[in-house]
Amino acid sequence: FYAMTFIEKTCSVDFVQTRNIIAVALLIGTPLFIYFGWLSDRIGRKMIMMVGMLMAVLLYRPIYKKMFTLADTSQQQEITELKRIDKSHELSADGDSVVTTTITQFYGDENQVKQTMTMLTPKAGTDKLPKIENRKEVVLGTTAFWSMTGLVLIQLVLVTMVYGPIAAFLVELFPTRIRYTSMSLPYHIGNGIFGGLTPFLATMLYESSKTESNPGGDPFAGLWYPIIVAALSFIIGMIFLSNRKIAEVVD
Numbered sequence: 001f002y003a004m005t006f007i008e009k010t011c012s013v014d015f016v017q018t019r020n021i022i023a024v025a026l027l028i029g030t031p032l033f034i035y036f037g038w039l040s041d042r043i044g045r046k047m048i049m050m051v052g053m054l055m056a057v058l059l060y061r062p063i064y065k066k067m068f069t070l071a072d073t074s075q076q077q078e079i080t081e082l083k084r085i086d087k088s089h090e091l092s093a094d095g096d097s098v099v100t101t102t103i104t105q106f107y108g109d110e111n112q113v114k115q116t117m118t119m120l121t122p123k124a125g126t127d128k129l130p131k132i133e134n135r136k137e138v139v140l141g142t143t144a145f146w147s148m149t150g151l152v153l154i155q156l157v158l159v160t161m162v163y164g165p166i167a168a169f170l171v172e173l174f175p176t177r178i179r180y181t182s183m184s185l186p187y188h189i190g191n192g193i194f195g196g197l198t199p200f201l202a203t204m205l206y207e208s209s210k211t212e213s214n215p216g217g218d219p220f221a222g223l224w225y226p227i228i229v230a231a232l233s234f235i236i237g238m239i240f241l242s243n244r245k246i247a248e249v250v251d
Contacts (some may be wrong), residue, residue: 052161110141
């Protein structure tokens with residue numbers, strides 16, 4: 001979900017294309033939950049999860065910088081002769097005049113940028129105010145689309161490395177007499193508090209990165225929160241957890 005929000009909001013990629021990127025990555029990567037669960041039965045849970053978290057710490061920022069670059073047309077060569085301007089005029093159900101102007105720019109790597117301005121002029125005799133809305137959408141070319149999908153898929157692989165073994169891992173940590181309470185409490189604290197606060201804290205980090213010299217802020221500042229959590233989990237896991245296999249279940 002962080003990836004989806006980043007692609008749509010920060011990179012301004014088209015709404016439908018963003019969903020297609022996420023859907024294709026999920027379709028390809030979901031079987032890996034089963035694979036890493038199966039693998040953990042044979043070589044142990046700990047190292048698979050630790051490797052997944054360590055790779056997340058090392059790869060998150062490079063991945064998101066590459067995602068941002070794929071959708072950033074400011075450094076790409078525009079094909080000016082293909083530039084298109086479409087303008088339409090209609091009356092709304094209330095009789096308001098609506099003029100929509102869409103400027104489509106084309107770039108050498110097949111990316112497109114659609115900048116749409118909608119100007120609403122209220123019907124005479126009403127107390128409504130004129131309104132102008134601007135929207136920018138990036139439509140990725142074929143190469144950029146599949147590159148973006150691959151970068152999301154890499155993140156999904158890291159998720160499956162942790163979540164594939166984790167259900168069995170949590171069950172095996174505690175004896176049956178206290179198992180449900182022992183695994184339920186930390187699991188829901190982890191998901192509810194650490195996971196639930198991710199949008200708020202990531203946004204807060206981004207907003208705090210805005211300065212007078214950089215009013216746009218650092219688009220990657222929010223990544224520090226999941227990176228720090230993954231790093232702490234890796235350190236704690238390497239020190240305190242054992243690499244228990246399926247034959248070593250605690251009863």
